[in-house]
Amino acid sequence: MVSMKDISVVCGVSVATVSKALNGHKDIGEETKRLVRETAKEMGYFPNSSARTLKTNRSYNLGVLMIDEANSGLTHDHFVMVLESLKVSAERHGYDITFISGSKQRKDKMSYLEHCRYRGLDGVVIACIDYDEIEVLELIHSDLPVVTIDHLFNDRTAIMSDNINGMRELFNYVYEYGHRKIAYIHGAENAAVTKNRLHSFYKIAEEYGLDIPDEYIRESAYRDTVITAQLTNELLDLADPPTCILFPDDYAGLGGMNAIKARGLKIPKDISVAGYDGIRITKILDPQLTTINQDTKKLGQYAAEKLIDLIERPKTTFTEHILVPGVLDKGATVSKLK
Template sequence: MSEVIELASIHDVAKEAGVSVATVSKVINHYPDVSEKTRKKVKNAIALLRYRPNVIARGLVTGRSWTVGVLINIPFTNPYVSMLLEGVKTALENSGYDLMRLSARLNDPDYSFADHCQSRNLDGVVVFGVEKEHRCIQELIQSGIPTMFVDTDVTGHRAGNITTDNRSGVHMAVQHLYELGHRRIACLAGIPGQAVNDSRLAGYRDGLQAASIPYRADYVLAGDYSFESGLTGMQELLQLDAPPTAVVCTSDMTAFGAIHAIEARGLTVPEDISVVGFDNIFEAELFKPALTTVNQNIHTIGVKSIEELIAMIKNPDYPPPVVMEPASLVIRESTARLVGSEITR
């Protein structure tokens, strides 16, 4: 006959640690108002007794599922996504929350993303890559489910957002190219109408205006942040009567495609054309030539999106956060002074 192992209860842990059941609950649920000394005593008791909280019971007591969802509506093969999710993972490791990856049928007129989240009893959700005008996003905001949007400038009673200072980032890129002597500076942009793309295009125009360079519509081509859009966009720019000597790309993947197109024409980067990316993904430093790019703190954005989401979950009165992370320019090998130019203001 097998031996029946009696599982420890929260009362056993409280007795072993010499504290109240409420204090044990606060430690398990990561409340901040417990001293480090008491927290250590409770954790030692939990380890000694091999106590495992009952997730269902915990949810009944706290009114939470201790699960947050993440909806990312761009391919997971995009390096940006892996860096963002690594930040999400870092923030969740010691939070007490689990993560559920969500799929969304955004083109289904009968589908409700808010209902999808509520049916899974999610405490909150992080959303990335969905147009702010989309019906599902508006339903989610109105539902009151705590939500953090990444790179989407929408807010609501229980919804905040986090992004990079895209405008100043691209402005810095244009200024850098101008200081290298470039005057024919093109832009391989992203998806028209998206807040991120609009901000980066505004930064491009800011940079041109600050340098007294006239705006040329034929130097600005829309894309979708992919390698392929950089490839085809650069091919089109190279066919112009006066092709650009430099190009700002609104993603590193687009920049990689642009460089491939330039080299396929027998030209070189940066000797013939300088190229700047945006994101500073891991591959940017390994690419040949190493890519000059606008750095956004992707990992930090992932971390803060979860930290702010949990703050909203824990406190219904927590103001919906609007967070803007600073951008910076990382200068590498893909940009150089224009040969034969004289830099003048």
């Protein structure tokens, strides 16, 4: 392994000069910096991460805890885009990413917090998980810097999709197209995301003077195409079926759309539908799904940047709750009623 001493011999300078040049100290001339850096690159020198950790008291490693109820992992269309943005932003600041597994996944029965300690993580981003789980709460209440995505805790920074206004925009669009019989298959009711969307759904319906029948409201797990298809059929079998169905998310909506097509019905001629998230596949569907495009780039970017702020500037970084708005994609699955 190439050391700074090896570089100093080749460059004809002291080890201290090599160290200063590699770390960008101002008391080293630009020509010397260039010589040292080029020589280090040619010799294949890499800084020792252990030495860096001892010097800075940081590992430059961020943890990501994400376990959705459908066990989708990195096939989760929405969150994989958030994670990609988080990764890019973290790497831009010199940090790596480590995925955290807990006692359910590990043979050594480590908790989430214990795993973080074991890996020496500087901080953690938590997304798409049961936030009421004991091990998650242990991590939240620890002294480790934490940023959550789409869930609020006191004294913790959270990056939130603006689900309230997103649902309002979607409902407004459907209403303006003449629909008054609007059904909603929502996600798991104990999720913060669901609560905001569902409350917003009822609020805007109330403002329009619409009385939403209880049978128009159904619950399905997010990304569950099978249950969403089943519930879609139940809604269509009602004596007074809806003219438009809102799905919990785009992926689950694929199951609902398939159920509609299996009945020989056409979208949106016979029944209108809309999703939520704006995943890639919705852009190539025929007809293209009406949905809310979430800004996954900003969700991931803000999560990484705010976590790094908490790590590097703990005394001056405030706890924040940041709302990230989505954008309505009108698509072609909502028909205009007379």
